Amino acid sequence: MNSLIKLLRVLSSETAPAQISLxxxxxxxxxxxxxxxxxxxxxxxxxxVLRVNLAAFLLGFAFFSALAFALDPLFHSIGLSVLTAGPLQPAWTALYNTSLGRLSGFNNSIVMGSGVVSLIAFVPLVLLCNRLIVRYRETVVAWVKQTRIARMLRASRLYSMWQATSDWRS
Amino acid sequence: MSWIRSWGLGVFVALIAVWLLFVWLLLDWLVERAIEETGTEIVGARVELDAAEVGFAPLSITLHRLQVTDPDEPMRNAFELRRLHADLVATALLQRRVDVHELSADGLRFGTARERSGALERRWLRAAGEASKDVVESLVGEFELPALELPDPAALLADEQLESLRIIESAQSEISEMESRWRRRLDELPDEARFEEYRRRFEALKRSASGGSLGALGAAGDIATLKGEIEADLARLQQAADELPKDLARMRELSERAAKAPAQDLERLRERYGLSMQGLANLGGRLLGPMVATRIEQWLGWWQRVEPFVARAAAATAGEAGPEVVEPLRGAGVDVRFPERSPTPDLLIRRVRVGVEIEAGAFEGEITDITPDQPAWGRPLRAHFEAAELAGLVGVELDAALDHVKPGAWNETLTLRLKGYRLAEMALSSNPDWALRLEEGLLDFDLDATRGVDGIDAHARASLSQARLAPQFADSGAVASALADALAGVRALRLEADVRGRLDAPELALRSPDLDRLLAQATGSLVRSQLARVNAQLEEAVRGQTAGPLAALGQDRLGMQGIQSELAGRMDLGEQVLGSGSGLPVPGFKLPF
Structure with a gap:
């Protein structure tokens, strides 16, 4: 619940959608x-080093780590196919013969499978998240802000005090 | 808005520093735990370390007091190492490989006592060793000593259902039924009365034929009819006579089997109750068999445990140049291996210098090229240990070569030469009924073993001299006492063992010609006279039980033979009657006008 509240707060904050998506x-x-x-x-x-949203990163890390348990068989299968694909053998062999390649553990089916899936999904997911965050702010947040309760809360002294402390925290 | 968080790099560096500090502080403990857990899993009993130290300049690992519990004796260590030191090649670690140029293992001792049990509560960890144990337990089972108390024939027969009685009764029943069937058939066949009737009719026709040409002419037709009737009857008798030999042959077969049955019963009873001198054959081998089988079990168990260090399970499926899928680990994917420019195994210990300490003294040995990936390294594992003139040991030499360089044609050899090893207080037989202890002795031992794709082939020769044996047999009978006296007088003995077949289902042959001869001499005459008496009593008892049914069978057999005579008699009579009508006119004769 705490994580969900954090996520809603991040989504509703002034943080740039790209920071959250990234x-x-x-x-x-x-x-x-x-x-x-x-x-x-x-x-x-x-x-x-990049100014990405850390709360989104931490929440996302927990979410995707849990999802990875279910997707491991898929990652293994994709990784094994990629690693044993004929045309890629020279590249993999060359990489395997370097210290960096061996240290990276790229020849593990799950490392390769999950890496390939993550890299392919990376850019589309960034764009999709951006759009969803913008849409969320335009519709849901705007609607909530227009409700009577939200207007009453925002007008109250309590809200001003909470916003002030919230700014300090951030 | 700037996309760079300037303090982020500092946080990253700080996090890495904290992680490195954490690893540096806990590395010794982590290595210790990893070695203990991995070793425990491989051995199937606790592997413990007093301490592990990781050095960074140069990169090295030092282990202090490594104890490996004997899975079969949890209060004893299979071996113990005082100190083990290995210098690691740092650049190899960057490639996720362990490369040790030289490893020194000092203070290797066998069979040391443990302060606490090294048995595992988690039974699943023992799975690797259990298969061979079951196999050797089955071998031990074959080495049961014979019961030397001979049974009472009367009591023995009271508990036994004689097969011969069943065979005789069955034969008697079948022959009796056969005889009844033939009796019924004889009743249906022409008998003496009928042939007498034919004879009378011939006489009457003779008389009418003698009344002149006209009379003869009138009788000719009747004579022909009569002859046809007689010939038809003779044909029926002939058919029966033709069928009878088959039943007579069956009767002879049944009779012969019934006659042999009592002897077969006797043989079976003698075999079941060990009433032959064969029960005393290889007695020495059988007495020492459980001890030898237990040693073989331990030896095979350790051989199997060494296997993962010399042969990767998937090696046999490896291609020469293509990618190779290795060791699937649950939830961790699989590692795909690609051809290397200069193939080097993931784990390689080039040379191990081992200092061994036994009661007789200390000596050194060397093991080279330890790797689970010999095809990549191209060299087999070799071990050589040699010592001479130690206190209580004239000499020992051990050579081993575990060659898995070519996975499809792997071969392992082991030779051990032990000379003048002084033994003391050793249990040669732990059977509570047949306990035998070696108080002292001098052992010469040779072992030549090879193992390959076809299985194991090992030959061991043990020669014990200056021996003093202390037998403690529960049985106080005359034969057991003679055995005990003979064993107590043994001063030297030889024992030979062959182990062949698959490692998980080996066949063991054990011989001790000296001991066998000695024990046979000591007990032979005693057992022979007892056996002769019991055999004679048993034979008499069996013959007594089967004599009545066999006599009844003989009666039935005589009955069948009577049927044969009866048939022959009737046929002779029929032929005579037919012959008596040969002078009479028959159709086709020429009239005188």
Whole structure:
């Protein structure tokens, strides 16, 4: 419930939709692939250095990690197909013969399968999330703000005080 | 809005630093736990470490007091290492490989006592060793000692259903039924009275034919009719006579089987109750069999446990150049291996220097090229241990080569030469009824074993001298006492064992010619006289029970033979009657005008 409230707060905040989407999609990369993989260091660096929304990242990470348990067989099957595909053998062989390649664990079927799925889904998911967040703010948030209760709450001193402390926290 | 969070890099560096600190602080403990858990899973009993140290400059691992519990004796360690040190190649770790140039293992001791049990509560971890144990337990079962108390023939027969009685009764019933059937048939066939009737009719026709040409002419037709009747009757008798031999042959077969049945019953009873000298054959081998089988069980169990370190399970399916799918792990996907420019195994220990400490003294050995991926490395695992002139051991030499370089044609060899090893207080038989202890002795032992795709082929020879045996048999009978006396006097003995077949279903043959001869001599005359008496009593009892039914069977057989005589008699009579009508006119004769 706390996570859901956080998500609603992020969605309703002034944060740019792209920051939220990117945080969510980077979480997909880290959540779908096995945690102790080399590429996740890069994902973590990006999450921290780029101004993506951390709450969206954390919520997304929890969500996609849970989803990965169910999708592991699919990732394994996709990864194995990619790793054993004839035309890609020279590339994989070359990568396998490098220290970075071996350290990345790319030759594991789940690392490869989840990585391929995450990378393919990354850009479309960013765009989709962007659109959904904009639509959510235009419709749901705008409608809520127009309700009598919301107007009464916003007009109250309590709301002003909560908003002030909320700004400090953020 | 800037897309860069300047403090993010600092947080990232801080997180990595905290993680590295965490690993540095806990690494020793993590390595210790990993070794204990993996070792425990492989061995099927607790593997414990006092401490593990990871060094970074140079990269190394040192293990202090590694204890590996004997799965069959949880209060004893199969072996214990005082210290193990390995220098690791750091660049190999970056490629997720473990490459150890030299590993030194000091203070290797076998069979040390444990302070607490090393048995596992989680039984599933023992699965690997259980299969071979079951197999060898079945081998041990074959080495039961014979019961030396001979049974009372009367009591023995009271508990037994004699098969011979059933066979004799069955034969008698069938022959009796056969005889009844033939009696009924004889009643339907022409008999003496009928042939006498034919004879009378011939006489009458003779008389009418002697009344002149006209009379002869009138009788000719009747004579022809009569002859036809007689010939038809003779044909019926002939048909019966033709069928009878088949039944007579069956009767002879039944009679012969019934006659042999009592002897077969005797043989069966002698075999079941060990009433032959065969019961004493290979007695030495059978007495020592359980101990040898237990040692073989332990040896095969360890051989199986070593297997994962020399042969990757999937190696046999590996292609020469294409990608190879390796070791599927549940929930963790599979690793696909690609051809390497300079193939190097994931785990490679190039040389292990082992310092062994036994009661007789200390010596060193060397194991080279330990890897589960020999096809990639191209060299088999080899081990060599040698020692001489130790206190209580004249010499020992062990050579092993586990060659899995070509997965389809793998081969493992092991030779052990042990000379002048002083043994003391060793249980040679733990059977509570046939306990045998070696108080002291000097052992020479040779083992030559090979294992390949066709299975195992091992030959072991043990020669014990300056021995003092202490038998403790529960049985106080004359034969057991003679055995015990003979064993107590043994000063030297040889034992040979062959193990062949699959590792999970080996066949064991055990021989101790010296011991067998000695024990046979000690007990032979005693057992032979007892056997002769019991056999004679048993034979008399069996013959007594079967004599009556066999006599009844003989009567039935005589009855069948009587039928044969009866048929022959009737046919002779018929032929005579037919012959007596040969002088009479028959159709077709020429009239004198």
């Amino acid at each position: 945080g969510f999609c980077l979480a997909m990369l880290m959540g779908f692939t096995p945690l102790y993989s080399l590429h996740n260091l890069l994902v973590l660096l990006l999450v921290l």
